Amino acid sequence: MLPNQPSSPQSGQRRLLLGVFHGVPTTKKSIFDLPSVPSALRLANQAIDMLEGAAKAGKVGGHFLPSLYQRRAKVELQAGHPNDAATDMARAMNLLQKEAQPGTFSSTLGRAYLLLARTLQAQSKVDEARAAARSAMEHVQSTVGTDHPDTRSARQLAEVEAQPR
Numbered sequence: 001m002l003p004n005q006p007s008s009p010q011s012g013q014r015r016l017l018l019g020v021f022h023g024v025p026t027t028k029k030s031i032f033d034l035p036s037v038p039s040a041l042r043l044a045n046q047a048i049d050m051l052e053g054a055a056k057a058g059k060v061g062g063h064f065l066p067s068l069y070q071r072r073a074k075v076e077l078q079a080g081h082p083n084d085a086a087t088d089m090a091r092a093m094n095l096l097q098k099e100a101q102p103g104t105f106s107s108t109l110g111r112a113y114l115l116l117a118r119t120l121q122a123q124s125k126v127d128e129a130r131a132a133a134r135s136a137m138e139h140v141q142s143t144v145g146t147d148h149p150d151t152r153s154a155r156q157l158a159e160v161e162a163q164p165r
Contacts, residue, residue: 037079044072049124066092070115082122107150110139114150117157128159133157 048068055062069092077087093116096109113136120129137154144150 037075038076041072041079044068046077048072066095067114069095070112073115073119077119077122082119085119086123090120103134105139105142107140107143110136110141110143110151110154112136113139114154114157117154121157121160130158133160 003015041096048065051065051068053059057066069088073085073088074094089112090114094108096112100106100109113132117129117132117136120126120132133154133156137151137153137158139146140150140154
């Protein structure tokens, strides 16, 4: 779009959705500042539907999907929907692992493992959560250091004792 041309309502909506959801400075609010979790989920669903459609049509934007799945998973956890969050984290992890270089560490993948661990913990899957937290710790410790808050969180989740059933 040229600078002096008016934007269409549809392109404005896309910019707003992506801005609100991805933290781009097209708005002063982030998805976590919205008045309600249902509003955040509605916007998350719209943004993901839009990008999934673009990716299926062969257009750009598909590389944002792992991040958007993770952001929606955080909102779903906040809403008390750990199973939905787990579905989104499975999608995010699948996409991220396809892009990962074997034998290398990534803070992006480490943070995804950390959110996966929290999601599994919310589902009371303690052993799986600990395994994901160990993977998170390996990635984030190698990339952002041992004193980083993500490394400490991963370490803490990895050390959680299995609860008797």
